[in-house]
Amino acid sequence: MSIVLEHYNYLHTIPELGFQEFKTSDYLASKMEAAGYRVTRGINGTTGIVAELDSGVPGPLLALRADMDALGHIIDGEHCARHTCGHDAHSSVVLTAAQEIIREGIVKKGRLRILFQPAEELGTGAIAMVEGGALDDVDMILGFHLRPVEECVLGEAVPAMHYSASSTFEVTFHGKPAHGARPHQGVNALEAAAQAVMAVKAIPLPQHLTWSVKATRFLCDAGVTRFQIAPRCVEI
Ligand SMILES: [Zn+2]
Numbered sequence: 001m002s003i004v005l006e007h008y009n010y011l012h013t014i015p016e017l018g019f020q021e022f023k024t025s026d027y028l029a030s031k032m033e034a035a036g037y038r039v040t041r042g043i044n045g046t047t048g049i050v051a052e053l054d055s056g057v058p059g060p061l062l063a064l065r066a067d068m069d070a071l072g073h074i075i076d077g078e079h080c081a082r083h084t085c086g087h088d089a090h091s092s093v094v095l096t097a098a099q100e101i102i103r104e105g106i107v108k109k110g111r112l113r114i115l116f117q118p119a120e121e122l123g124t125g126a127i128a129m130v131e132g133g134a135l136d137d138v139d140m141i142l143g144f145h146l147r148p149v150e151e152c153v154l155g156e157a158v159p160a161m162h163y164s165a166s167s168t169f170e171v172t173f174h175g176k177p178a179h180g181a182r183p184h185q186g187v188n189a190l191e192a193a194a195q196a197v198m199a200v201k202a203i204p205l206p207q208h209l210t211w212s213v214k215a216t217r218f219l220c221d222a223g224v225t226r227f228q229i230a231p232r233c234v235e236i
Pocket of ligand 1: 086087
């Protein structure tokens with residue numbers, strides 16, 4: 001079995017949520033130390049890791065970065081973590097690359113820095129790493145995200161792939177509850193919110209650009225547990 005699969009098969013069994021990647025970061029840091037890197041654990045009080053290799057010859061500082069955290073799910077009513085975004089694979093690939101780089105003696109000048117970042121899914125892990133000095137003196141950084149079945153499948157290559165940042169906002173629709181038999185006496189927040197979802201979906205965006213807009217959550221509060229009352233509040 002290849003080394004990368006060995007790492008992946010282990011990391012896949014220990015999914016941990018953002019900033020709680022204790023077993024994951026311990027595994028990665030130990031392997032990096034064993035490979036010969038100077039490893040700093042606990043960056044900025046998190047589970048983040050910075051590992052460095054210095055050629056001893058002046059030159060640029062290149063960084064490779066992977067994320068470590070899993071996603072939170074509710075499965076059969078239980079809250080749990082699962083590696084459904086592939087960060088176990090990212091860590092495995094970068095760890096294997098780091099080991100191979102040492103084995104092959106590739107770094108002839110400058111320094112190589114390997115970053116294992118926590119809490120990508122929470123959106124705050126990168127900031128914690130940057131504020132902890134992980135990017136100080138870095139001239140160039142390379143990171144990646146697996147896309148195994150979409151833009152570039154296994155065995156294919158593309159000259160460039162661009163990703164967008166994301167931002168979110170919440171909207172609350174306030175209605176006026178009414179008995180389901182007399183809807184004209186109230187304002188049905190659910191109907192208004194449903195219209196808004198479809199209106200957002202109807203925004204025409206060029207398909208060749210890497211952006212999209214969509215509703216991803218719909219919470220309806222009827223204020224009572226009976227179906228015959230039109231809801232008073234919907235959050236999107
Ligand atoms: Zn991800």
